[in-house]
Amino acid sequence: MKEATITAPSTGLKGSVIIPGDKSISHRSVMFGALAKATTEITNFLQGADCLSTISCFRKMGIEIENTPERILVHGKGLHGLSAPDSTLDTGNSGTTTRLISGILAGQNFSSILSGDDSLNSRPMARIMEPLNSMGAKITSIDGNNCAPLRIEPGTLHSIHYHSKVASAQVKSAILLAGLYADDTTAVTEPVLSRNHTELMLTGFGANIASETHADGTATASITPCEELYAQKIQVPGDISSAAYFIAAGLLVPGSEILVKNVGINPTRAGILKVCEAMGADITYLNETSAGGEPTADLLVRYSPLKATVVEGSIIPTLIDEIPVIAIMAAFAEGTTIIRDAAELKVKETNRIDTVVQNLRAMGGTVTPTDDGMIIEGTGALKGAHINSHLDHRIAMAFAIAGLVAEGDTVIGDSQCVDVSYPAFFKTIAQLR
Numbered sequence: 001m002k003e004a005t006i007t008a009p010s011t012g013l014k015g016s017v018i019i020p021g022d023k024s025i026s027h028r029s030v031m032f033g034a035l036a037k038a039t040t041e042i043t044n045f046l047q048g049a050d051c052l053s054t055i056s057c058f059r060k061m062g063i064e065i066e067n068t069p070e071r072i073l074v075h076g077k078g079l080h081g082l083s084a085p086d087s088t089l090d091t092g093n094s095g096t097t098t099r100l101i102s103g104i105l106a107g108q109n110f111s112s113i114l115s116g117d118d119s120l121n122s123r124p125m126a127r128i129m130e131p132l133n134s135m136g137a138k139i140t141s142i143d144g145n146n147c148a149p150l151r152i153e154p155g156t157l158h159s160i161h162y163h164s165k166v167a168s169a170q171v172k173s174a175i176l177l178a179g180l181y182a183d184d185t186t187a188v189t190e191p192v193l194s195r196n197h198t199e200l201m202l203t204g205f206g207a208n209i210a211s212e213t214h215a216d217g218t219a220t221a222s223i224t225p226c227e228e229l230y231a232q233k234i235q236v237p238g239d240i241s242s243a244a245y246f247i248a249a250g251l252l253v254p255g256s257e258i259l260v261k262n263v264g265i266n267p268t269r270a271g272i273l274k275v276c277e278a279m280g281a282d283i284t285y286l287n288e289t290s291a292g293g294e295p296t297a298d299l300l301v302r303y304s305p306l307k308a309t310v311v312e313g314s315i316i317p318t319l320i321d322e323i324p325v326i327a328i329m330a331a332f333a334e335g336t337t338i339i340r341d342a343a344e345l346k347v348k349e350t351n352r353i354d355t356v357v358q359n360l361r362a363m364g365g366t367v368t369p370t371d372d373g374m375i376i377e378g379t380g381a382l383k384g385a386h387i388n389s390h391l392d393h394r395i396a397m398a399f400a401i402a403g404l405v406a407e408g409d410t411v412i413g414d415s416q417c418v419d420v421s422y423p424a425f426f427k428t429i430a431q432l433r
């Protein structure tokens, strides 16, 4: 188990960072490529542990996947081309792998078992089991606790219109993927639009998808079964969830100016940029472009005195993974920042209300947990501490950024957990100093 020690730099952080590929899009490119006819070519794929779990699951189901530093080639076998795995599909730490694959496996004519690490196997799966089973899938929790390991037996799927209580792209995507194998149009309505990569990408692969956001803010996506999906060339944009750490570093470390390059700024993901703006951040958008319906930009981030804000309501799903680092920014903002409507934090890789509060307090921060978020006083100072990452990559990275502006050394425990989404994270910090 590794530790990383972070100390505040003596001058501002300068330079540029090329952000690695988006995790959500990387997962989906392999999954959809496997279900498409012919070969899907993926560039800027995220070589993080979560996405490698997705690759290994599809290899186990007979899909040939060539993984080279330049590109990934997924030799898809069509909608009905997967074969039965000869052992448990190991989804590691990855909720996206587990929940999206469940939707695909629900429509196969073979049985399978999905299981991951301790964190993954304690995360709620009823949210996908319930809608998928109501479509006719046969998914059971082997330990009877609505968590993985999951057993998935062949079932005959029929269409549903599911009204989800949570705005979750994983739930939505699992249902839409099962909808590829259903008898008619399957729809999901969510309380607020969650990230829409599945809708955009499946459309590109030739699926019949319709999406609509209603006047009351709820959003519906639907899929009508098609004969086949067709291979695509996918250039994965940089992951705004990874960019968030360097945006925060640039804003917080006095004298910094960082060019954060190749950031995906899909509006269903870019809530952190709105929060930064509300906090008074100096961020300039450069080189805005778009590929496959996914807009990207380079972001020039300069040190900025921040002010507190309220983060709530429909913006929450667009920044849910960035809340740990937003909490760090809030500790340095003038005033009291309130984060609410974010109860989903409790069912991430860790309970991120607890793990943020525990570690922020260890650094001398003033923070109060609430049922659906937290209240952070902008005290303007933190002191170095030993951080318990609880093996949660986003906790490790958020508190490493805190370490850049804390007094004294900050030691990130189990720092290797950043490999889940950003293997080069600590190297990149070092390069900016």
Ligand code: S3P
Binding pocket: 023, 024, 025, 096, 167, 168, 169, 170, 171, 173, 195, 320, 321, 344
């Ligand atoms: C993801 C959706 C989100 C997010 C996760 C990735 C996806 O989870 O937190 O990191 O790729 O669909 P939920 O669907 O649980 O909100």
